[in-house]
Amino acid sequence: MTCLRLAPALALLASSAALADVTTPLERAMYDYGVVEYCGLADQSVWDGYRREALAIIASERMGQEQVKRSSFNAALAVDLEAGDRGLGGYRIWCRNEGVTAATRFRARVVEP
Numbered sequence: 001m002t003c004l005r006l007a008p009a010l011a012l013l014a015s016s017a018a019l020a021d022v023t024t025p026l027e028r029a030m031y032d033y034g035v036v037e038y039c040g041l042a043d044q045s046v047w048d049g050y051r052r053e054a055l056a057i058i059a060s061e062r063m064g065q066e067q068v069k070r071s072s073f074n075a076a077l078a079v080d081l082e083a084g085d086r087g088l089g090g091y092r093i094w095c096r097n098e099g100v101t102a103a104t105r106f107r108a109r110v111v112e113p
Contacts, residue, residue: 049106
């Protein structure tokens with residue numbers, strides 16, 4: 001009987017996880033910037049590089065406003081779920097690896113000719 005009570009909660013959790021999959025280049029860029037922000041690694045050059053990357057993706061893929069909004073939602077959800085999964089101390093490795101890598105990539109876009 002307890003399993004039946006948990007079924008709706010588990011279904012909601014599963015659907016949230018499915019929504020949180022980062023599957024497009026724009027979602028990846030948005031997710032990476034979310035990690036950078038979460039980790040406290042964002043500065044003006046990181047922001048500028050992120051904006052350049054995101055705008056280039058939007059233009060090259062000819063994305064509409066609705067697609068951009070959906071990508072933003074999926075990326076934010078993915079960051080939130082990942083941060084929750086990492087726990088209180090587990091985010092340090094996440095920040096050292098994914099956060100620093102993303103911040104470095106975004107900064108590099110600013111100095112590109």
